[in-house]
Amino acid sequence: MFLLQLAIVSLVVVVVMLWLSAANPGLAFGTVTVVAILLALGSIVAVSWMTYRATRRLLAPVDWLLREVARWDPQRPDTRALSPDRMPGEIQGDTRKVAIALHDLGERVDSFIARERDFTRDASHELRTPLTVIRMASDLISHDEGLSDRSRRSLTRIQDANEAMESIMDALLLLARDQEVALEQEDFAVRDVVDAEVERIRPLLEGRDVQLxxxxxxEPELHAPPRVLGVILRNLLGNAARFTDVGHIKIRLLADRIEVKDTGIGxxxxxxxxxxxxxYRIDATATGAGLGLSIAQRLGDRCGWPLQLASRPGQGTQATIMFGTSIATD
Known part of the structure; x- marks a missing residue:
């Protein structure tokens, strides 16, 4: 466009110089040159100004769209300004189509997030009732003096599984909440969680050549949801037990982290x-839906506990839960 404008201006200057020379044979060449230069500069300024105004008019809708999108909160974009009934009338053509497409996309994303959040919340609440019934019934049965050792072991497994399900419900509810909603936190000893999860994983290793x-x-203390840490650690220990046939699984509790190291497939x-x-599942033939590590990472991010993995094929995997700033202080 600029080259076309320059060519037009140059042509105008040449024509003017030829006209002045033909109309005034006695006119000095220098005067003709000065007039031509002034005319050229004036033409350039006029053409540039008109081009600038035309470009501004063409780009004004795009500038408006960029300003509206720049105001969006990445966590919760507000697309109401892009709705067809609220857009300025001068927003037309392709820009209007893009704005409407962005608005529709934002509406679909909001609807999807709302459905996911509502489902997780409602499912978690609905599952609490039968879990509460199971817990109360199992507690009553545990007081029966006539239970055999085998029945009592089975009852213990039922109680442990029920407690694990209640922990998972708490974790799912936490993920369903908005980031702005404060967590239900309390001070607790990390060792208590570690001991409980270690005892829960021991039955999975019975009869196998794996040392725990x-x-x-x-012995750090955290100010956080204690059941959530249990869910994360349970997933890590479960993976270690699932993919380690021979060797050992080692849990190390340090002041600022928990490490789970195995000698599995890596x-x-x-x-x-x-x-x-x-x-995603490492072994397609293994049991499980492939959600354990994903949920563990999301829970860790929500609570400020970054989850780290290091692994080598045939040598095992080390998973680390970093406590970050949630360590309780006096």
Whole structure:
């Protein structure tokens, strides 16, 4: 466009110089040149100004759209200004189509998030009732003196599974809440959670050549939801037990982290990069839906506990829960 304008201006200057020379044979060449230069400069300024105004008019709708999008909160974009009934009348053409498409996309995303949040919340609440019934009934049965040892062991497993389900419900409710909603936190000893989850995982290792070791280097306390930490640690220990046939699983509790290290099958770099993806399974033949690590990572992010993985094929995996700033202080 600029080159076309320059060519037009140059042509005008040449024509004017030829006309002046033909109309005034006695006119000095210098005067003709000065007049031509002034005319050229004036033409350039006029054409540039008209081009600028025309460009401003053409780009004004795009500028408006960019300003509206720049105001969006990445966590919760407000697309109401892009609704067809609220857009300025001068927003037409392709820009209007893009704005309407963005508005529709935002509406669909909001609807999807709302449905997911409502489903998680409602399902969690509805499941609490039967879980409460199971817990109360199992507690009553546990007082029966006539239970055999085998029945009492089965009852203990039922109680442990019920408690685990209640913890998962708490974790799902936490994920369903908005980031702005404060967590229900309390001070608790991390060792209590570690001991409980270690005892819960021991039955999975019975009859297998896998040694379970616990090393306590410190006894930190956290100000956070205690059941959520249990869910995260349970997922890590479950994976370690599932993918370790021979060797050991070691849990180390330090002042600022929990480490779970195994001598299982391990993961290569490509698998490790996808380990936190929902529904991704390292071994397609293994049981489980492939959601454990994904949920654990989301819970860790929600509570400020970054989850780290390090692994090598054939050498095992180490998972680390970093406590961050949630360590309780006096």
């Amino acid at each position: 070791d616990v090393e306590i280097k410190a 993961m290569d770099a490509a698998t490790l990069a996808r380990a936190f993806e929902p529904f």
